[in-house]
Amino acid sequence: MLSRLSQITAMTCRIWTSARASSLVIVLCLLWLMVCRKLKYLNLCGCVKAASDKALKTIGYNCRQLQSLNLGWCENVGDVGVMSLAYGCPDLRALDLCGCVLITGYCIIGDSIYDSVIALANNCLHLRSLGLYYCQNITDRAMYSLAHSRVKNKHEMWESMKNRYMEEGLVNLNISQCTALTPPAVQAVCDSFPSLHTCSGRHSLIISGCLNLTSVHCACADLAHRAASALPHPAH
Numbered sequence: 001m002l003s004r005l006s007q008i009t010a011m012t013c014r015i016w017t018s019a020r021a022s023s024l025v026i027v028l029c030l031l032w033l034m035v036c037r038k039l040k041y042l043n044l045c046g047c048v049k050a051a052s053d054k055a056l057k058t059i060g061y062n063c064r065q066l067q068s069l070n071l072g073w074c075e076n077v078g079d080v081g082v083m084s085l086a087y088g089c090p091d092l093r094a095l096d097l098c099g100c101v102l103i104t105g106y107c108i109i110g111d112s113i114y115d116s117v118i119a120l121a122n123n124c125l126h127l128r129s130l131g132l133y134y135c136q137n138i139t140d141r142a143m144y145s146l147a148h149s150r151v152k153n154k155h156e157m158w159e160s161m162k163n164r165y166m167e168e169g170l171v172n173l174n175i176s177q178c179t180a181l182t183p184p185a186v187q188a189v190c191d192s193f194p195s196l197h198t199c200s201g202r203h204s205l206i207i208s209g210c211l212n213l214t215s216v217h218c219a220c221a222d223l224a225h226r227a228a229s230a231l232p233h234p235a236h
């Protein structure tokens, strides 16, 4: 039985979503996570009660092969939990933290400040999709951390690895309704990740609901502008 459980690679935990999930059920689910060492996909969306920083610590410690994790609307998840994921799940490719309102992008442990978003960027080099929809406490600091980590990692990369690395990095970032962010910080992220686009059709940097971010634009806007200025002016 135990060995069968440990072979599970994908799971959506509906039972945790129930508001009536008892403490016993939650403990059993945490114990189950401890044997799921091959888990690749985990959907805990709406599991407010169970998905805590403690649960993420368990996941980070045991599920090192995890590639996709949905923590949507898990209001008890904070930056300490994100740090656990960053250090424990190096293969993470998609992380949805939408509605995790406790997340700011950094946390204070003892006398030190730790950047959870920079930990994600530095340790999860395959991270392609990050959902921060309605993380209304996420700050510019997190955006600058993300942008600078990208530049720093690029410089430290071997020449032969650089091309591969250029193809990676974020291809989807949802910061809709992150109303605390300002245009320069988001523009820095957009400039650092060439696969992020605000242009219609590609639309992979999602900023809807942030009226102050309408000036943020992807590289396509510059290219279009340059192409337009290169055209011969019509004769008057």
Ligand SMILES: [Zn+2]
Pocket: 196, 197, 198, 199, 202, 218, 219, 220, 221
């Ligand atoms: Zn574009």
